[in-house]
Amino acid sequence: MSYTLGELAELTNAELRGDPSRSISAIATLNNAGPNQLSFFTNSRYRQELLNTTAEAVVISYQEVDASPVDALVVDNPRAIYAQIAKLLYPEPQASAGCHPSATVSDDATIDPTASIGANCFIDRGASIGAGVQIGPGSVISKGVVVGAASRLVANVTLCDGVCIGERVLLHPGVVIGGDGFGLANNNGVWEKVPQIGSVTVGDDVEIGANTTVDRGALEDTVIEEGVKLDNLIQVAHNAHIGAHTAIAACTGIAGSAKIGKRCTIAGAAVVVGHIEIVDDVHISCMSVVTKSIRHPGSYSSGSPLQESGEWRKNAVRMKQLDAMARKIKALEDR
Amino acid sequence: MSYTLGELAELTNAELRGDPSRSISAIATLNNAGPNQLSFFTNSRYRQELLNTTAEAVVISYQEVDASPVDALVVDNPRAIYAQIAKLLYPEPQASAGCHPSATVSDDATIDPTASIGANCFIDRGASIGAGVQIGPGSVISKGVVVGAASRLVANVTLCDGVCIGERVLLHPGVVIGGDGFGLANNNGVWEKVPQIGSVTVGDDVEIGANTTVDRGALEDTVIEEGVKLDNLIQVAHNAHIGAHTAIAACTGIAGSAKIGKRCTIAGAAVVVGHIEIVDDVHISCMSVVTKSIRHPGSYSSGSPLQESGEWRKNAVRMKQLDAMARKIKALEDR
């Protein structure tokens, strides 16, 4: 796969500064790019690498283009254009249509003839697999599951009974969607299971990272709206609702019935507790815990800063004395 | 599946306020329940929904029943009774007995004739699968594993050599039980593996959520007592011991040789460090870290509250100065 710089400029509406006949066949970092390789400048941290780059050309913003030592595709949003060009140069491999002989497909499942069902997959009764869907090896598609057109389950994905997956959804290995929510009733010290009879709805263009889990709802569905991006090892509990185009980084936990708005970002290892609401356009920093509803867009954080361990121990002891310290200050002021 | 309100009252020892002939065939939320649908009131947060409900009837406590606009099953513990009725109306699907033709079962494994072994399962030598057990597709049951009667492995579960699972245990997709504990010996800067020759014992009526991992013991077994409920993406390290009827929410890590009492609750994303002991009836709040043994029942927390990020940055800097601040207060007081 190879394009000229001129073709790429036209395909991406970029302003070309340089020779349109240059041939581009790969993408590489500023440091490592050489002949026929395109690079991009999106993070000022790497300015020195830009100045020294030997890339064939770079994708760069109007503000920065003058610093480029090589030809350039100039755009407003270099990272988005880089993404588009990468998709052109590295198209997703398409598995061939049909069911692998080692797959087990229920007689009454509906498999579009253009779908690909991989080795050792199991497709249970009533499942419906759309056009161009790729189900990777070892995946389990339970009763009544719907997978929309052009979605891809990479491998060893488990979809539990009745979950509904949109179109162009990408599920990485080990993802589990529709496991039972953690619904328990305490009956004289013994936990009784509360059947989880809701399901999960995953919108179009969602991506879910490796080993992430999304539980089915207790009564109604857990909902992941269109365009949501979930990283690896995230827990989404029953009846959570994640608004469109929200992105959540790895190791985060979203508790039951939490409602998260649209276009939010949640950094890694954060927690959103149950039964609260976060409005649109909220940004949560890494390892923060959200224990109350957030009513206003903005950035929010919690946590304490890293210190040399000896220092930390001395200061941590004081964290247990903060209220006393505050009262002492008050008393001193009153004097 | 359908019951009259009178039948449900009798089956659950509830006091019926209303018409015993009403037919109940489903459960729904207060907001959405309509004819023939039962709802329940267990969380005062949803009082307005109760007042407006159009459910056929509700399950409710004696204290709250007067607020119900519809017929009611009145009980001491509405959530527990809701759980029981949900099990009546939504019985677990029972897979048909026998081994799926695509499953591989070792000749000397013992499979009860009433057990169900799903597609693409592998059952290794010496394994013993009890009556009514359901092993979902893609599961791996290693050498010498014992699975007690009526347990269910939903799909893609891995049980490593020799682990012992009780009766009526429910293991969700992606669960791994009996992986090697993280046992290392440092030998001049190089980590040497310490063989993990213990196993895992899981008691009766345990439920373990999707992608949770329970490691085998170093010498003796990791133990999960009866009735323990583990949510998704939890790590239980080697030789941890979790007491009966303890419930642990998602993303929590229990380190090696930690001993947790009975009837504890640990909220999400918490950490219990290794080699400590927590007595019975302890409650740990979300994202707390337990670094010392807890000798007294009660509720415990750590962590810092969420703030607008700019505010947080100003305050976080001071967390590194707490000891100095405390000393200054002391000096001021001494003056």
Add this chain to the structure above:
Amino acid sequence: MSYTLGELAELTNAELRGDPSRSISAIATLNNAGPNQLSFFTNSRYRQELLNTTAEAVVISYQEVDASPVDALVVDNPRAIYAQIAKLLYPEPQASAGCHPSATVSDDATIDPTASIGANCFIDRGASIGAGVQIGPGSVISKGVVVGAASRLVANVTLCDGVCIGERVLLHPGVVIGGDGFGLANNNGVWEKVPQIGSVTVGDDVEIGANTTVDRGALEDTVIEEGVKLDNLIQVAHNAHIGAHTAIAACTGIAGSAKIGKRCTIAGAAVVVGHIEIVDDVHISCMSVVTKSIRHPGSYSSGSPLQESGEWRKNAVRMKQLDAMARKIKALEDR
């Protein structure tokens, strides 16, 4: 498997204090060891158990040997020697060579004749499986993957396209290596996927715990150097680089392009944010968050200590007033 105490002393260069003809056939804890069982003393927490042990013999340090009530193998590093003896007494089971009939192996994959491919595995085109490799049941080996000699994938492991695994690597169930990194470009409020065209390189003698995920690089490879030990449920993001002989405990997240030095230890549930660098020989305590580069070897911590929840709430409120408190102290001092 059984050795005399004399043989074990010779094999491990230990000083034998006692009868070389004693027969050792198992290892057990100080508490439980009996005839023919060896125990070891490595943690002063268990001194009372040493004094009461009925083990056939113990492995112990020169400093502590005088306290031993039984025969002893005396060494500098009892834990390392214990590891070596455990490997002698409990050798890893070796699966028999060849492909299980239920496995699917691509015609142009290269499988060493001494390798073992388990039930329901899928080995895709161009994969190369080295001598003595054991691929456990349900594993998926994608296109072009290389697995070095004597490595073992326990079960249900997924290796995505082109990842390169060293020799003697041990991958526990549910591990996913080479899933797409979380690469997104925001284009007017919609996330566009950035193709992840790097891969993953895993060095020799690496061990990776159950359900841990290691993402492929965006352009270049994610790198895990030789001897690294990763526990369960860890996330390693795209282009992270983990130095040789570093050990990381469970539930930790390593963000994108983080570079961690050699011989570091990171305790459980910690976070290392993206694009920072940690030098060699750094130790991070549990649930700490590393938000800046660490330039000096040493121990680092963050977090707040556990308190009774009522106390915690009073103190936590003050965490939002720390800057104000510091200013008040300053004002009082100025007076």
